[in-house]
Amino acid sequence: MTVTRGLEGVVATTSSISSIIDDTLTYAGYDIDDLAENATFEEVVYLLWHRELPTKAQLEELKRQLAENASIPKEIIDHFKVYPIKNVHPMAALRTAVSMLGLYDEEADVIDADANYRKAIRLQAKIPTIVTAFSRIRKGLEPVEPREDLGFAANFLYMLTGEEPNEIAVEAFDKALILHADHELNASTFTARVCVATLSDIYSGITAAIGALKGPLHGGANEAVMKMLTEIGSVDNVQSYIHKKFENKEKIMGFGHRVYRLGDPRAKHLKKMSEKLTKLVGEPHWYEMSAKIEDIVTSTKSLPPNVDFYSASVYHCLGIDHDLFTPIFAVSRMSGWLAHILEQYENNRLIRPRAEYTGPAKRSYVPIEHRD
Numbered sequence: 001m002t003v004t005r006g007l008e009g010v011v012a013t014t015s016s017i018s019s020i021i022d023d024t025l026t027y028a029g030y031d032i033d034d035l036a037e038n039a040t041f042e043e044v045v046y047l048l049w050h051r052e053l054p055t056k057a058q059l060e061e062l063k064r065q066l067a068e069n070a071s072i073p074k075e076i077i078d079h080f081k082v083y084p085i086k087n088v089h090p091m092a093a094l095r096t097a098v099s100m101l102g103l104y105d106e107e108a109d110v111i112d113a114d115a116n117y118r119k120a121i122r123l124q125a126k127i128p129t130i131v132t133a134f135s136r137i138r139k140g141l142e143p144v145e146p147r148e149d150l151g152f153a154a155n156f157l158y159m160l161t162g163e164e165p166n167e168i169a170v171e172a173f174d175k176a177l178i179l180h181a182d183h184e185l186n187a188s189t190f191t192a193r194v195c196v197a198t199l200s201d202i203y204s205g206i207t208a209a210i211g212a213l214k215g216p217l218h219g220g221a222n223e224a225v226m227k228m229l230t231e232i233g234s235v236d237n238v239q240s241y242i243h244k245k246f247e248n249k250e251k252i253m254g255f256g257h258r259v260y261r262l263g264d265p266r267a268k269h270l271k272k273m274s275e276k277l278t279k280l281v282g283e284p285h286w287y288e289m290s291a292k293i294e295d296i297v298t299s300t301k302s303l304p305p306n307v308d309f310y311s312a313s314v315y316h317c318l319g320i321d322h323d324l325f326t327p328i329f330a331v332s333r334m335s336g337w338l339a340h341i342l343e344q345y346e347n348n349r350l351i352r353p354r355a356e357y358t359g360p361a362k363r364s365y366v367p368i369e370h371r372d
């Protein structure tokens with residue numbers, strides 16, 4: 001047996017959803033740079049689910065479906081009110097709420113293409129409502145009902161704050177959603193595919209994916225980046241902080257990637273947004289610190305920043321609580337997870353690799369009275 005640690009370089013499936021070739025990311029053939037500059041998140045959701053950009057009518061239909069399905073059961077809201085709120089990480093609350101959603105969906109265990117698509121709409125529509133409701137309830141505020149006249153990005157920000165967001169915030173948030181929507185066979189997407197490949201249901205697949213995204217080596221890195229920036233505090237402290245991390249052989253969050261070697265093509269968009277937004281809110285030091293960290297880490301270790309690095313200062317400038325950064329990643333990645341789950345069901349085979357055994361050699365059972 002040949003063991004490939006962490007399955008590096010192993011090609012585990014075919015997929016027509018997104019590709020990473022020569023450090024270029026495409027969604028169904030469209031370069032992420034092109035989509036980030038020109039598309040909206042709803043168009044990208046349609047693209048990931050259908051592999052074609054929508055016509056005007058198709059886009060309007062998707063928006064209508066998302067708006068109509070955005071409300072969540074009252075029981076989920078009530079449930080957020082009963083746990084020791086201060087200690088609950090929003091990713092744990094999200095994981096639980098999505099699992100709970102399945103209990104309120106009569107089609108949860110109906111695994112046919114039409115029912116699966118309807119569930120995909122419901123999950124994509126409801127995840128912003130879940131994340132924002134939890135965020136408000138833990139602050140002692142009532143959740144804000146979604147508005148049918150607002151787009152996906154605007155609605156998220158509106159439900160979070162209760163105020164209609166400005167155009168700059170909506171544009172930045174929409175772009176961040178586009179950049180995070182899908183990424184080939186990343187750990188959380190693989191988790192979702194493994195789960196539904198047993199012919200388990202969509203809610204189980206998404207719940208499992210949220211659990212995988214939560215970790216700091218994956219989606220949880222964006223929150224960890226903000227923690228690092230906060231600890232550093234000023235540009236003058238960057239050099240010593242980063243060198244200490246190197247000395248202690250600790251990882252710098254938001255750097256490195258399993259697939260990209262020269263750089264993550266999403267990072268440059270977030271870097272640009274970070275520069276603009278930090279200036280706009282009068283907190284340029286977040287960008288200045290980030291840029292200096294990038295200089296040091298790339299020149300010393302040849303490790304470029306990944307999608308999680310500059311997204312941290314972008315979300316901070318949008319006034320978002322730091323522990324909501326990863327749930328926001330999930331709000332966007334929901335679209336990719338669902339695309340992959342639907343693709344897995346279409347051409348399913350159980351995913352079951354092997355492990356090379358490294359335990360004790362074969363031996364005989366020893367009765368308990370004969371054990372030392």
Ligand SMILES: CC(=O)SCCNC(=O)CCNC(=O)[C@H](O)C(C)(C)COP(=O)(O)OP(=O)(O)OC[C@H]1O[C@@H](n2cnc3c(N)ncnc32)[C@H](O)[C@@H]1OP(=O)(O)O
Nearest residue numbers: 216217218219221250251252253254255256257258306308
């Ligand atoms: C959306 C996303 O999931 S993007 C990734 C988000 N995660 C992070 O930002 C966390 C920090 N980064 C990392 O931990 C890694 O780069 C990963 C998990 C993303 C990729 O990991 P892998 O492909 O398994 O690389 P691995 O962890 O084996 O690292 C290879 C070498 O680079 C070093 N390295 C990798 N990333 C970093 C980092 N961020 N800081 C310092 N050193 C690093 C490792 O220490 C290792 O060095 P060694 O060979 O001397 O032991």
Ligand SMILES: O=C([O-])CC(=O)C(=O)O
Nearest residue numbers: 182183185186187258307
């Ligand atoms: O692909 C990966 O390993 C992680 C990543 O960048 C993502 O999920 O966006």
